[in-house]
Amino acid sequence: MSDLLKNKNILIMGVRNKWSIAWGIAQAAKAQGANLIFTYLGDREKESLLKLTSDMGEIDAYPCDVGSEEDMDSLFSAIKSKYGVLHGLVHAIAFAKSEDLQDTFVNTSKDGFRLAMDISVYSFIDVAKRAQELMTEGGSILTLTYRGSVKVSPGYNIMGVAKAALEASVRYASYELGNKNIRVNAISAGPIKTMSAKGVKNFSDILDVVEKKAPLKRNVTLEDLGKTAVYLLGDLSSGLTGEIIYIDAGYNIMGV
Numbered sequence: 377m378s379d380l381l382k383n384k385n386i387l388i389m390g391v392r393n394k395w396s397i398a399w400g401i402a403q404a405a406k407a408q409g410a411n412l413i414f415t416y417l418g419d420r421e422k423e424s425l426l427k428l429t430s431d432m433g434e435i436d437a438y439p440c441d442v443g444s445e446e447d448m449d450s451l452f453s454a455i456k457s458k459y460g461v462l463h464g465l466v467h468a469i470a471f472a473k474s475e476d477l478q479d480t481f482v483n484t485s486k487d488g489f490r491l492a493m494d495i496s497v498y499s500f501i502d503v504a505k506r507a508q509e510l511m512t513e514g515g516s517i518l519t520l521t522y523r524g525s526v527k528v529s530p531g532y533n534i535m536g537v538a539k540a541a542l543e544a545s546v547r548y549a550s551y552e553l554g555n556k557n558i559r560v561n562a563i564s565a566g567p568i569k570t571m572s573a574k575g576v577k578n579f580s581d582i583l584d585v586v587e588k589k590a591p592l593k594r595n596v597t598l599e600d601l602g603k604t605a606v607y608l609l610g611d612l613s614s615g616l617t618g619e620i621i622y623i624d625a626g627y628n629i630m631g632v
């Protein structure tokens with residue numbers, strides 16, 4: 377264990393199972409000495425989280441549906457009373473109705489649009505607002521995005537629109553929170569086979585294309601993402617804010 381994140385209280389939102397990007401980040405942050413606080417959605421996720429963290433000793437985990445004002449209130453008030461100070465937050469949460477990822481983009485329902493934007497974008501603004509109150513020693517807020525925000529990735533549909541809004545939110549939040557020494561960034565991750573990714577049509581084709589065309593000739597791993605998250609959450613990235621950092625084996629630079 378090293379200590380790049382020693383004595384830092386870091387809230388990790390979005391561990392569903394061992395394939396989750398948030399779990400890759402949690403493991404990397406823990407290895408650097410962070411005090412982790414987790415949220416989970418529902419009993420199944422709680423059970424999975426407890427199993428995954430069984431060798432981390434007693435962990436602190438709170439139920440949180442980001443669409444619920446009540447859950448968000450109790451999460452942040454619990455963190456405030458137990459820790460007082462928060463140093464880092466990882467928002468690894470997104471949701472879209474499966475029919476909006478399976479149908480054509482122009483058929484996106486109004487209801488599906490609202491839900492995807494609410495859970496995948498507004499939740500980020502909401503956690504940034506709440507976290508800043510507790511980041512009295514400065515801090516780092518991190519979210520996860522995908523290049524479907526800037527390029528068409530057939531089937532990514534409403535999530536592409538949501539990620540574009542999320543990336544703009546990163547820039548606006550970083551501007552406003554900078555004077556409190558709170559940095560806000562996003563990792564634009566290459567495709568990783570997670571539960572959420574399985575909802576995207578032809579996802580395995582995307583993995584194949586990246587492996588073939590990316591400069592590094594492979595897909596990224598949870599370890600790749602975890603290492604960058606440690607950099608973004610800690611002091612090594614002290615001058616960096618408002619950025620969308622591609623961790624995708626270089627795929628985004630390719631023209632063909």
Ligand SMILES: NC(=O)c1ccc[n+]([C@@H]2O[C@H](COP(=O)([O-])OP(=O)(O)OC[C@H]3O[C@@H](n4cnc5c(N)ncnc54)[C@H](O)[C@@H]3O)[C@@H](O)[C@H]2O)c1
Nearest residue numbers: 390392396397441442468469470520521522567568570572
């Ligand atoms: N997997 C990929 O290829 C990929 C690529 C780039 C970006 N991302 C992004 O990474 C993030 C994490 O996704 P993942 O791929 O690890 O999938 P995942 O399914 O493992 O994690 C998604 C998490 O979002 C949570 N979530 C959904 N709705 C919620 C709600 N209402 N309240 C609270 N939590 C809720 C789920 O419970 C789950 O823990 C997402 O923002 C995703 O868009 C994923």
